[in-house]
């Protein structure tokens with residue numbers, strides 16, 4: 110049975126009286142090549158644990174189960190749980206958890222799976238993300254220091270473009286700077302909207318985010334770094350001098366001194382700053398407040 114075939118999805122819907130939920134971002138993949146490319150992008154070995162976000166009817170789960178030691182799939186829609194029980198019945202290394210990914214203690218799951226001896230290698234996160242919460246899911250994983258090697262996920266092309274954008278590019282923003290601080294970003298594949306059921310309005314892309322083992326810049330205070338990114342991009346059109354004034358409880362003159370010490374022209378805008386420059390400002394602020 111081709112699990113990814115539109116006819117299979119129709120048959121499952123009919124048998125289980127299942128309706129696809131738009132509000133849960135249920136756009137299922139119907140293309141074997143795309144499924145293979147996502148899992149190949151994550152590159153799980155037979156020692157690895159794969160955590161899948163939103164398995165749907167299990168097309169990526171089944172592909173990953175053939176390569177990894179163990180697959181944990183986290184699905185919010187309770188109506189999909191009995192369906193997954195059937196579609197993944199032949200794999201004894203798959204466990205489905207009926208939970209909201211944003212409320213899931215991923216490090217707890219990883220520790221438990223390690224203690225049970227279910228994997229001895231790395232943790233690789235995969236998924237065709239529900240588009241309504243793409244950014245919250247990625248930031249949930251990164252901000253909570255989940256012990257994963259990489260995150261290989263499909264998202265709207267527009268979000269992928271923002272995440273991988275460089276300074277000076279008009280799509281470069283807070284999400285680019287934040288994700289690139291935590292990860293090396295590469296695009297695995299671009300995916301046309303025609304391969305989904307139902308068909309979304311926009312095209313998609315798969316990014317592989319390889320989580321850095323060491324931070325790319327030295328920071329005195331990580332919070333000051335993220336505050337600088339947030340304030341700078343919160344008011345993109347303002348000069349750095351204006352957007353940062355008040356952010357740290359510092360006056361305009363104090364911000365001007367910090368920018369000048371960092372060798373950054375106060376009339377520049379956040380969208381032109383690279384990671385080292387954000388770090389220089391944040392470290393200037395941290396030193397001024399010590």
Ligand code: SAM
Pocket residue numbers: 133134135136137138162163164165166167168169183184185186189208209210211236237238239240242
């Ligand atoms: N992996 C399947 C595929 O590619 O065909 C389904 C992908 S579909 C874009 C997104 C999946 O995420 C759906 O199964 C949806 O029910 C699930 N989902 C939505 N919100 C979720 C959440 N907060 N936590 C876990 N799963 C969620």
